[in-house]
Amino acid sequence: MKIEKNDTYGVYVHIPFCLKKCSYCDFISYPGLLSRADCYLEQIVLEMEHYRGLCADTVYLGGGTPTCLRVEQLTGLLEKLRGCFQLTKDCEITVECNPKTADEAYFKRLRAAGANRLSIGIQSFHDEELSLLGRLHSAKEAEKCVKDAKRAGFANINLDLMFGLPGQTIEKFFESVRRAVDLSPMHLSCYSLILEAGTPLELRIHSGELRLPEEEAERAMYHQLVSYLAEHGYAQYEISNFSMKGFESKHNNKYWERKPYIGLGAAAHSQIGNIRFANPPDLDAYVKIASLAPLEGRETETISPKDQMAEFMFLGLRKTCGVSQKEFNKEFGLDVRKVYAKQLKKFCEWNLLEIDGDWIRLTKAGMDVSNSVFCEFL
């Protein structure tokens, strides 16, 4: 693998610690292991050494709950990152956080350490929904968190919301949406609840104890959300993401645009050129390989040209602007209309895709069934 020195990278750091696992979560996170955080952070510092000197224009501290660490642990990490990578002037530095784990003072110190974007996991402004999701905070605490962040000087804030929750009505969902919009964040991520097998929430629904809203209702939530947010100045730029103009997430865009990124920490993924590799999710396993050279001890996938094209399509089509035919043709030297002639014909006929000049994109109907469309590009 050749690491291109002249490229600009995204850097993702995974903080696999939480106070408590949420009922829907199947991400890699270990509640109760906070005592191991110092040792873990040391390993991250060793791991990043292999990339010393590379230029980065986004940094993303995700989790888990990064803010469940002590603030000096996070600021220390940011300092190390700054010392290791050449961060661009306008570098987007995002920290994920959960209400109740950070207050104004905490945010101030993060801000001072260079963080300039916060992504706050609000999920809902109804306490009963929050407790159903296994969140530790209340709606009130969520509001306070956002206000604290603003007071601490964060202008670029994302709020995460979820819909399609058990027992949720359109009305209830919109109460949450309105309260989120009232806090005027620059960015909103709104995810349809996906039940992951084996999570406590999935088990409760599977057993019939809880019921998901009807699909029609769930889709109505989504469709009304898109219009409501548009009316309030938030443009949809990806299936689940909305922002004020110029406040799209630069880091997440890298995934959809197949730009290179470096993942540090347990379970973190990297993509450099046509190689994607993943750190082991287990803490001990990660500690063992952290200091090894990039591909060593890591699960590695060399992306075939066919898969590169498929990824170009199914990642790019997540964005509302879609994929550029010119860009595809330039990158692969093949005509996208020929490579995917069958799929494009079928899905355009079925009104799930549309071709608009240079752009191929999902229609509104296509967004609802995007998986069915994507999988045929594989």
Add this chain to the structure above:
Amino acid sequence: MNRLDKIRNFSIIAHIDHGKSTLADRLLEKTGVLTEREMESQVLDNMDLERERGITIKARAVRLRYQASYGEEYVLNLIDTPGHVDFNYEVSRSLAACEGAILIVDAAQGIEAQTLANTYLALDHDLEIMPVINKIDLPAAQPDLVAEEIENVIGIPAEDAPRISAKNGIGIDEVLEQIVKVIPPPKGDENAPLKALIFDSYYDSYKGVIIYFRVKEGRVKAGDVIHLMATGKDFEVVEVGYLHPSGFLKCEELLAGDVGYLTASIKNVSDTRVGDTITLKKNPAKEPLAGYKQVNPMVFCGIYPADGARYEDLRDALAKLQLNDAALVYEPETSVALGFGFRCGFLGLLHMEIIQERLEREYNLDLVTTAPSVIYKVMKTNGELLDISNPTNLPDGSEIQYMEEPIVKADIMVPTEFIGNIMELCQDRRGVYINTTYIDSTRAQLHYDLPLNEIIYDFFDALKSRTKGYASFDYEMKGYQQSDLVKLDILLNGEMVDALSFIVHSSKAYTRGRRIAEKLKASIPRQLFEIPIQAAVGNKIIARETVKALRKDVLAKCYGGDITRKKKLLEKQKEGKKRMRQVGSVEVPQEAFMSVLKLDED
């Protein structure tokens, strides 16, 4: 004593699970031919499948040596019989090779439908019946009651019936003593022209076909040229002998009264039909033994490989199974929905299930089967008479003058408390009530004439579920009867699915069409467009369901750049689509084809 006086030829008859194989094992053990350690349990049933199902599919014969209590040594030929209605003809030929039969009755369960059916079969062959009451060690055993039942229902004395536990080896000596005492020795002139009855044959890859037979008259040895009187084939005998529990034992010759095997470099079991008479080319018998008939398949279905690429494998597997099963017939057929496969004919339902299971297990094939069908006789308006076993071949209604369907005579044994349920079921299946015979105060036998096509779907399951599993069932062909039959077609998104068509009585078309539409609705996943499911008779739609279009199919948050995982999820989804059958633009999972085979569930 002459030679014949020291021979006893007998079978064991019983209802499934009443302990036939276990008693056979004990007899083998007691006659000293096998030590316990050497003995694999249930040596007579040597196919795994048979063992698992507790039934015996192919008859075998074993020679035992028994030293009677007064010192005389006897040769006991135990001829095993298949225990199921589908193999009635094979059972009848095995019985025809014997002079007597041990009738096992379970001391806890008493007489069952097959006990009676097999006993009557044995009585038809003038066999001496020797009742044995088994499982006397069970807590629920009521041997006195069962003995009384045998006397009352079958009308044979049972006060001397050995009361045994084959499982625990209790009373086996008494069984052996009684075999010698009760069952008559064979008769037959060893100097008359050869007449030997084939009661089983199977293909062995080393020896070719091995024929099991009973010499009724005359003698046969290696080197003789035999003539098979029904098939007309001649073969030179390579080897004669008998089956010892430990394997084949060659001998000089077999004489009238003997039971044994021969090999003659025969390639095909269809040349050695069960029931045929073996004689010698030189000095042949004038007439064959009575009772030969060619067994014909009664139940048909289409069998397709789930993976179209394995068509050749399926063909080879069927060819191999047929080597040992002359009753299995098949011919290639194609279905628009299922591709290349075979229309296969079976003796009955169990036979069909056994073949399907053997294909899946022994040949590791994944199968899609169509609904079973019977042979309908179709009189066309132009006077032509057709046999139709594949609904797709049914001529247009305007060309049909009338149709006939096969009817069976069914005997259903049932605890009296469930008589109502079973009558309801039989009525629902268009049965014609004949009468009821009471076995005792708790059990009765219901006699019905039933259309065969009503019992090939899920009659067994329905019977069991309506009687908490207590009913037992037996049937035989009665004949054909004119009937108001129609072809029911299933349309998906307006396109007919040939593999789902079937022939049904017009009074049942609506209910069954609706049920199938419901089943299909439940098993066809939602797709990107709405799929109407229609059941139609001719041009008339009689039932309709709709699989609504998929409204939502979105992936979770693209998390931390784990695109590999996301791709895998999409790949899995795509794989799932691949395994489905394409019917027009609709993707139909294999399960959908299978789901319509069990309509009685839920």
